[in-house]
Amino acid sequence: MSASPIERAAASTPSSLARRIRSFSDRSLAWIFVAPTIFLLLAINIFPLIWTIRLSFTNYRANRPNADVKFIGLRNYERILTDGDIWLTMQATAHFLFWTLVIQVVIGFALAWCINQKFRGNNLWTTIIVLPMMLSPAVVGNFWTFHYQPQIGLFNYAVSFLTGADPSSFSMIGDVALAPWAIVIVDTWMWTPFVMLICLAGLRSIPDYIYEAAECDRASKWRQFWTITVPMVLPFLMLAVLFRGIENFKMFDLVVQLTGGGPGSTTELTSINLKREAFEKWRTGYSSAYAVILFVTIFGLASIYVKALNRVKER
Amino acid sequence: MRKSKLLAVTAIAATASLAISDARADDLTLCWAAWDPANALVELSKDFEAESGHNMSFEFVPWPNFADRMLNELNSGGKLCDLMIGDSQWIGLGAEAGHYIKLNDFFDAQGITMDDFIPATVTGYAEWPKGTPNYWALPAFGDVVGWTYRKDWFSRPELQAEFSEMHGRDLGVPASLQEFKEIAEFFQGREIDGKTVYGASIYTERGSEGITMGVTNVLYNYGFEYGNPDNPYELEGFVNSAEAAAGLEFYKELYDCCTPPGSSDWYMSENIDAYKSGQVAMQMNFAFIWPGVHADPNVGGDRSGYFPNPPGPGGHFAQLGGQGISVVSYSDSQDAALEYIKWFAQPGIQAKWWELGGYSALRAVVEDPGFASSQPYAQTFLDSMAIVKDFWAEPAYASLLLSMQDRVHNFVVAGNGTAQEALDALVEDWVEVFEDEGKL
Numbered sequence: 001m002s003a004s005p006i007e008r009a010a011a012s013t014p015s016s017l018a019r020r021i022r023s024f025s026d027r028s029l030a031w032i033f034v035a036p037t038i039f040l041l042l043a044i045n046i047f048p049l050i051w052t053i054r055l056s057f058t059n060y061r062a063n064r065p066n067a068d069v070k071f072i073g074l075r076n077y078e079r080i081l082t083d084g085d086i087w088l089t090m091q092a093t094a095h096f097l098f099w100t101l102v103i104q105v106v107i108g109f110a111l112a113w114c115i116n117q118k119f120r121g122n123n124l125w126t127t128i129i130v131l132p133m134m135l136s137p138a139v140v141g142n143f144w145t146f147h148y149q150p151q152i153g154l155f156n157y158a159v160s161f162l163t164g165a166d167p168s169s170f171s172m173i174g175d176v177a178l179a180p181w182a183i184v185i186v187d188t189w190m191w192t193p194f195v196m197l198i199c200l201a202g203l204r205s206i207p208d209y210i211y212e213a214a215e216c217d218r219a220s221k222w223r224q225f226w227t228i229t230v231p232m233v234l235p236f237l238m239l240a241v242l243f244r245g246i247e248n249f250k251m252f253d254l255v256v257q258l259t260g261g262g263p264g265s266t267t268e269l270t271s272i273n274l275k276r277e278a279f280e281k282w283r284t285g286y287s288s289a290y291a292v293i294l295f296v297t298i299f300g301l302a303s304i305y306v307k308a309l310n311r312v313k314e315r
Numbered sequence: 316m317r318k319s320k321l322l323a324v325t326a327i328a329a330t331a332s333l334a335i336s337d338a339r340a341d342d343l344t345l346c347w348a349a350w351d352p353a354n355a356l357v358e359l360s361k362d363f364e365a366e367s368g369h370n371m372s373f374e375f376v377p378w379p380n381f382a383d384r385m386l387n388e389l390n391s392g393g394k395l396c397d398l399m400i401g402d403s404q405w406i407g408l409g410a411e412a413g414h415y416i417k418l419n420d421f422f423d424a425q426g427i428t429m430d431d432f433i434p435a436t437v438t439g440y441a442e443w444p445k446g447t448p449n450y451w452a453l454p455a456f457g458d459v460v461g462w463t464y465r466k467d468w469f470s471r472p473e474l475q476a477e478f479s480e481m482h483g484r485d486l487g488v489p490a491s492l493q494e495f496k497e498i499a500e501f502f503q504g505r506e507i508d509g510k511t512v513y514g515a516s517i518y519t520e521r522g523s524e525g526i527t528m529g530v531t532n533v534l535y536n537y538g539f540e541y542g543n544p545d546n547p548y549e550l551e552g553f554v555n556s557a558e559a560a561a562g563l564e565f566y567k568e569l570y571d572c573c574t575p576p577g578s579s580d581w582y583m584s585e586n587i588d589a590y591k592s593g594q595v596a597m598q599m600n601f602a603f604i605w606p607g608v609h610a611d612p613n614v615g616g617d618r619s620g621y622f623p624n625p626p627g628p629g630g631h632f633a634q635l636g637g638q639g640i641s642v643v644s645y646s647d648s649q650d651a652a653l654e655y656i657k658w659f660a661q662p663g664i665q666a667k668w669w670e671l672g673g674y675s676a677l678r679a680v681v682e683d684p685g686f687a688s689s690q691p692y693a694q695t696f697l698d699s700m701a702i703v704k705d706f707w708a709e710p711a712y713a714s715l716l717l718s719m720q721d722r723v724h725n726f727v728v729a730g731n732g733t734a735q736e737a738l739d740a741l742v743e744d745w746v747e748v749f750e751d752e753g754k755l
Binding site: 059062063064065066085148149150151153168169171173174175176256259260261262263264265266276279280281282283 | 382383386387390408412413520521522575576577578579580594710713714717721724725726728729730731751
């Protein structure tokens with residue numbers, strides 16, 4: 001009988017090395033295997049984080065490597081937290097985050113519920129619906145700028161067809177009142193299928209016998225929906241909200257392509273604002289403090305949310 | 316024996332010639348924006364390759380990403396670019412951060428004098444600090460914001476008659492900003508050849524430098540100053556003077572009354588597209604587009620005319636564009652790069668540069684008696700270059716620029732607040748930048 005690969009590897013290991021390996025405890029071996037990952041994690045995640053925190057207390061600018069770096073204490077944090085413009089970008093982000101989540105959850109769940117009904121062409125429709133999320137955000141942003149063009153845009157013509165308004169009488173990405181909704185619409189178009197897929201997984205995980213038992217108890221469809229479907233899909237929905245929430249908090253590419261943050265600063269989300277501070281104005285110390293504030297905010301909110309999610313799952 | 320000697324001599328000669336050609340042939344990379352003049356420069360540089368034996372390659376980046384990409388390259392000490400045709404506003408950073416090498420000694424040694432170049436281009440593209448004879452670039456491409464208009468529409472008898480009746484003067488090149496606005500209003504929403512057309516396309520882009528490069532053409536002419544001429548960083552009352560606020564209001568009125576719908580984020584390429592597709596009667600743009608407009612099958616030739624930025628109540632200026640060519644201090648081929656600059660500065664090469672579509676800044680070229688009539692836009696270029704003013708060229712120019720982009724876009728396009736509030740906020744931003752820089 002031929003030797004297994006493990007036996008062959010053991011046989012080819014020099015005896016001196018084999019003796020040394022045998023002398024290692026299980027714990028030491030575990031550390032040896034985990035060490036490269038920990039090293040990479042420290043080098044790629046932890047060290048930059050610590051370095052960013054350190055820079056946030058200085059006036060360092062990455063485009064002036066030879067200039068003196070001064071320790072300025074909490075000055076950067078104070079400036080950020082008292083800057084009205086930063087609060088405006090926070091508001092723009094909150095608006096974008098709230099409405100994309102609400103609309104995507106409602107439409108995504110509705111779509112999942114429809115797709116979960118057995119009907120002909122079910123798979124084809126699922127494929128068609130998930131197409132937008134397979135596209136690159138840059139591409140989506142670009143072609144929606146054309147859809148939103150007042151003179152040639154498909155969107156404006158659709159609105160005009162439905163309402164009778166002149167298509168060139170409004171500009172979705174040039175009007176302060178409409179631009180925040182323009183980015184919500186595009187993000188919803190692109191990412192609702194993602195929420196739908198997660199909800200669909202939730203719906204399909206509900207065993208049929210629960211509904212059968214409810215039928216036996218003469219529970220109405222409405223009651224079944226609220227007492228079986230919603231509670232059992234809720235952990236999935238909350239997961240989808242967590243993923244989309246984190247993604248949209250750091251939304252950059254789609255919005256930059258669509259509006260560039262304009263008109264004015266109407267759609268300048270925090271990530272766009274941070275990028276401009278860090279890599280266009282080169283205020284490295286200031287933008288490090290900004291990044292730390294955002295990190296703490298996301299980390300704090302996500303922690304609270306994950307705790308809530310776990311509670312829902314335990315129920 | 317004789318044969319072996321001959322072989323040895325041949326071998327030595329071959330080795331020596333290889334060594335010499337190795338020493339001479341460098342690979343030079345020139346970095347610039349991706350636009351029409353860059354293609355002309357590729358064509359022009361073939362002569363340099365043939366003459367010098369060096370190989371030229373080019374790194375061209377579209378305008379909206381040009382500053383990001385190239386400043387990252389310079390800030391990281393990258394060796395990609397040996398020669399950089401950087402924007403005029405980078406000169407302060409290039410000099411103070413040590414990205415560019417100082418060219419004074421080289422110019423002296425090669426007999427290149429800045430007196431041979433248009434003074435505004437020397438100040439704008441080469442000097443740092445401004446107004447001092449410290450040169451970090453050779454003026455490479457003169458450029459300025461001006462206007463292109465549909466001469467064929469302007470000359471239509473029915474439009475002439477209607478305009479004359481409305482305004483009591485001929486429909487022609489505007490003599491002031493107010494006249495310009497009246498013409499734009501006249502064309503706005505008008506049906507021409509079965510299509511709805513609009514007054515003018517102006518710069519409104521927010522992401523890079525667009526709206527600043529546009530609005531300054533009006534602000535300067537209403538009395539805006541970057542600071543107290545006697546005390547450079549004293550901004551209050553100069554940047555946000557009542558006259559400057561009136562200029563900003565005028566630009567907003569122009570945006571509201573006379574631009575195509577959806578032009579809330581337009582810069583060079585969008586303005587060109589709007590003009591060439593027959594959407595607008597006039598377009599604001601840098602002079603570099605004029606050769607392309609002149610050659611265009613739809614709007615070129617006699618169908619288009621050109622005029623400098625019209626004067627306003629506070630003066631007559633136009634926003635300077637254009638760039639100088641610098642040698643990057645991180646380059647391993649600085650000698651070859653300097654060789655290129657020496658070659659490029661020659662009057663014959665500069666004349667050919669103009670022929671190919673590059674706007675030479677050499678006085679021998681632009682002051683040639685035949686220059687003004689050499690192209691239909693040549694006189695407008697000369698007139699415009701005589702009235703130029705430029706944005707800050709401080710090392711912190713990017714912060715200054717982005718603040719202005721935000722404040723102006725917020726007022727002009729988004730309609731937030733008043734012109735005075737926008738300029739007051741701009742002063743606060745700029746003061747903060749200069750305080751950070753230790754200049755205040």
